[in-house]
Amino acid sequence: MDDARPPASPDPSVPPDFSRTGRLTREEATALLAEGDARLAAGELAEAGVRYSRVVGFDDASITAAALLGLGEARFRAGEDDAAVANWKAVLQVGETPSSYPAWRNIAAAAVRQGDLHGAISAYRQAERRAPQADKAEIANRLGWLTKETGDLNAARRYFARGRGQSSLLSVTTVLIATTVIVSLSAILSPEGLFLYDSFQLDKSAVAAGEYWRLLTVTLVHGSPEPGFFIPSLAHLFFNMYALYLVGPIVERWYGPVRFLLFYVLCAAGGSIASFVFGSEAASVGASGAIFGLFGLLLA
DSSP: OOOOOOOOOOOTTSOOOTTOOSOOOHHHHHHHHHHHHHHHHTTOHHHHHHHHHHHTTOSSHHHHHHHHHHHHHHHHHTTOHHHHHHHHHHHHHTOSOTTHHHHHHHHHHHHHHTTOHHHHHHHHHHHHHHOOHHHHHHHHHHHHHHHHHTTOHHHHHHHHHHHTTSOGGGOHHHHHHHHHHHHHHHHHHSTTHHHHHHHHSBOHHHHHTTOTTHHHHGGGOOSOSSTTOHHHHHHHHHHHHHHHHHHHHHHHHHHOHHHHHHHHHHHHHHHHHHHHHHSOSSOBOOSHHHHHHHHHHHHO
16 A cells, blocks of 8 residues: 655654553654565565554644554555545544545555545545655656546546646647648638648659758648638548547657647658658648658558
């Protein structure tokens, strides 16, 4: 189970005396916590439980919560799942402490073990609110798999995007699609469309004259400004963007947004260079080269 509680720092001059009755001093309580941690690490579950139990009830909430957390861990490892979960829930009842976060994680993990996926989702959401930054991606990915298993695919996509450190609404794939659609529709529908085609399309003579940006800007325009090509132009844009919608998130999830954008640019440039070398003299438009390159990357 997860246990993010830092180890106690006992006073070496005060030996742990868990057999003494009466109120513990702070030094005795922290020493018993450290002894319980050591016994737990050694697999001496019963001995660890005795020491943690002796500390439970100490008048410092953080110390009592730490003892309950350890006691739950010992019981969970011993197969006493219900008693362990009861201990971890007791951690939450003493108030917000450093043990609250690992307690929520342990409750979530126990729920998964018992097949209670909805309970696990609820507990992991509580853990996510308290998690240190270093743990947030891991918890987001766990929530992604759990929500996927329960059939909530939209939530799963959001959590997986969060686990990758990006917003699902501002992924590189989404930005590329939005930019391409805006530029292409402007070229198809606006009076200035011919200017956009003339500036962005892959024109061999222009590239040979040094207009190398066309190797990339060709991906931003689709179809043709000629009369009678309105429907074919929209179809060209739609099918290319649908293909990018399918392949883009997969490549971006596997390699991350920065490398995905680099791959897209390299595939676009590679496709344009191939068209420049082997294609006809007619100007060409579209993002097909970049998109086919992404599919090729997945196949490779």
